[in-house]
Amino acid sequence: MIPFDMVEPTSLQEAIALLDPEDGSVRPVAGGTALMLMMKAGVFQPSRLVCLHRIEPSYARIAIKDGGALQIGAMATLSQLEYDVNVGKHFPVLKRTLRTLSNPRVRNVARVGGALAHGDPHMDLPPVLAALGARITIASRKGNRELPLEQLYAGYYETVLNKDELITTVTVPALDGRKAAYIKVTSRTADDWPALGVAVSFAVKNGAIHDPVVVVSAATEKVTRMANAERLLQGRAAEDAALNRAGDAAADEASIHSDAHGTAAYKRELLRVCLRRAVRKALSADAEVRP
């Protein structure tokens, strides 16, 4: 490992000032679980790391706002989210997702903001939060801007964040009775990076799926919404024929490539099956809700 500077600012503004809009070798580090692996492998060699551990603790707060929206400070650890009572009660899909996200050692250290900004399509939080309609607040020298999470990703390990921008908050709208589920499929071992992630959320009106959101990850180069599949689910009862049509549409629509987790043909097949399973899981998930 080649020597580099590590700075520990004590405020968000100071941290932003230490970032460099032009220099990719200056990077913020939150939990560091992903960045350290890249540094160890020699894929990333920093000139300066801006450590965010000492900025204002308010950026690590998790709270339910008026109207039931969930506000997550970007510096909250994944296990804070996992064990937050309100998250378990009002957003059970998040708690379930976190239980199989990596392992407790990583969840104790990794931060929500880092998990979103890293841009690796194999991660679990981005598809789930995107399916829940989460929005992110981004701070820079110029002030704050807001963005739907699904618009954060530009490609494989690529986001629309500028080099001197930091995610400060994630806001998840209240579920308001919407159903949601996430299915991750690993093709080798249980702790493998997923071959495919499918997250869905939808309302149920008169026994039919209403306003569905279908998000695919891992098999695609970025977290991607499946517009055709959503259209085919809209207004349909969750019956095999409708779900299979939506699965076929998603398999056609998603841009999937072969890799170590499986061939594109296999992953398309997984998508067909798992879209149906995700909708069914969302509908049956109420029974699993634990406070």
Place this chain on the structure above:
Amino acid sequence: MNQVGRDFPRLEVRAKVTGRAEYTHHLRLPGMLYGKVFRSTVPHGRILHIDTEAARKLPGVHRVITGEDIKKLIPEPYYGPAFHDQPILALEKVRHVGEPVAVVLASDPHVAEQGVQLISAEYEELPAVYDEVQAMKPDILVHEVLKPAGTFADLKHLKDRGGTNVALDYHLRRGDVDGALAKADHVIEHTFKTQQCLHVAFEPFVSVADPGDSKLTIYTANQSPSFVRIEIARLFGWPENRVRVKVPYVGGGFGGKLYIKLEALVAALAMLVRRPVKIALTMEEQFYVITKHPTTFRIKSGVTKDGRIIARSCEVHWNGGAYADIGPRVAQKSGFTAAGPYDIDNVSVDSYEMYTNRTPAGALRCFGIPQLVWAYESHTDLIAREIGMDPVEFRHKNLLRNGRPQASGTILKDAAIPEVFQALVKRMNWDAPFDRGAGILRRGRGIAIALKAVISPTTSVAVINISADGSITLFTGSVDMGQGSDTAYALIVGEVLGVPAEDVRVVHSDTDVTPYDMGTLGSRSFYHMGNAVRLAAEDARGKLRALATEAGLPEGTNYPPVEIFKKRYGMQAGNVIGTATFLPTYSPPDAQGLSSNVTPFWMVGGAGAEVEVDTETGHVRVLRLVNAADCGKPINPAVARTQLSGAAIMQLGFTLSEAMHLDGGQVTNASLADYKIPGMADIPPIECELVTAEQHNGPFGAKGLGESGTFGVSPAIANAIHDAVGVRIMELPITAEAVLRALRAKEGRPLDDE
């Protein structure tokens, strides 16, 4: 109190769980330099130029060493247990991606690492061969000439030949296979394949060399310190006593840390710079050191209509990679059991150890047996299906029993094949109704059984010191790498000398004080070293009695040892040294590959699996894994059970998820993020059954057990999948995708290739 047969916790557990156990990784010597390795990026090529200029100029770099520098110190810098084919650093040619080409030395390992990134090399790329069957064609040669090592007794026949990639070919001819096949009612043939895998020990390879005054000390994580001493002494042209090899605890070996790995390199570097040198590999670098052989196994059987196997022909190609390591022994030793634990009159075996341009392959928990069992027990199940017989009944009909000749001609003795099989059948409730599932999730079950011979002939020597206060120290060259050998020997010493095992001190390998041992490998140690330890303890007991007589004590009195020493020497002084050497008898195979005495003992192991298959995704969940093995009379049943379950977990990874992927000679998944070993969530409930028998010539009736738990796992799972959903997987690993592809092909709607 009886010591042998106790459920006795391992002696070192407290030191290990409190972090006090000594490992080579902890060692730092004054003035020590760290070496980092620059590796080949091409699979086969002539070295045109190595540019080390920039690395040399990097502040903090002590020196950069290439193969040519090594040659100035050691004119013939080639090593290996079977052939002297492996250069300490590449010379003239590179033969696989990841082969060590140069080393940067620095006091700071990070500086050394940075130095490595500044080296570049130019190669004239040569055509490469990766497949073990294609390597039979001599158009691409990995080595122009082969230099047999002549070190081990069982490999004395290796030939000095050129123009071939065959390192060793072993042929066995018993009876008349062609004649019997012609008479058989069914002739059934299949080809099975296995993949390249890795040992993945928790402790990656690490060695330190410390040059002294006319001597050299090597501290290393190695399973065969005596061989290291002999080989390093040979390279330098020294007597053995100038080389001292010390091995503390080893964090897992599984056959990977046998023979020479980093030892010759650190030794040469330390002698060149006259300072201690340490090389500790990363997890990722392990993918370029030693692996498990990929194989192609063509197996053909002739069967009568009432279900007797009358002929079997086996053709196995072993992909040994760029350097032979111990591959020739794998091809030969495993070769003669390639027909399985069955009583077959007509057998032919052709077993070929091949050179290719891959990372070398050597021993990995069973010296090739699991690759063979994968094929012959899958094949056996398929035969039973084809002739419409229950797979348990079919095996029962053909099992080899004590008193009958094994394929090699050696009469089977003390091999509990029917007993192990019966234990499996009973545990699996084979005759009870079985819930086969419905809809998307389907269940099935499978069974498999296998036989292994131990490496022979090999020698173990043990020394026991009884100090004047009666306390006992055992000196042994066995390496305790987690298998509990220290504990097992302490039990033997305690049993013979009448002391609690916890009071026996076991001194780890230090070739200045511990005597010769062939190596801790192939489940041989407990049998060979255990016998030597027992005999050494008996020798010490006899000498203590003689001392009592000399001291004028009456015969048969039970004076404590301290009183005997005091009486004899007038004070607490003196020692009693007991020693013994154990070498079993052996007959080498003749021109037909036959021998009347091919092994001193047999290992028998089998597995049963119940699986659930998701027919929409191909995922296989192992619901239950039963593992049974003949362990003779277990010395320490608690440790024996963990040996069986540990072996089963390891083989489970080789069955379902582990595979090194290659693209143009490059390993594309050389990290634990992409080479997937089982995690806790992947491990099913494992039931281990110790089948107790008597190994007449084993120490207290026991035999080796470290590998038996791997034998049956892969085919038992494949057989269970076939039972569940009617498809047969012919190649490991059995991935979810492979299962789904087979299912869809069977349904006539195959998945696209890409």
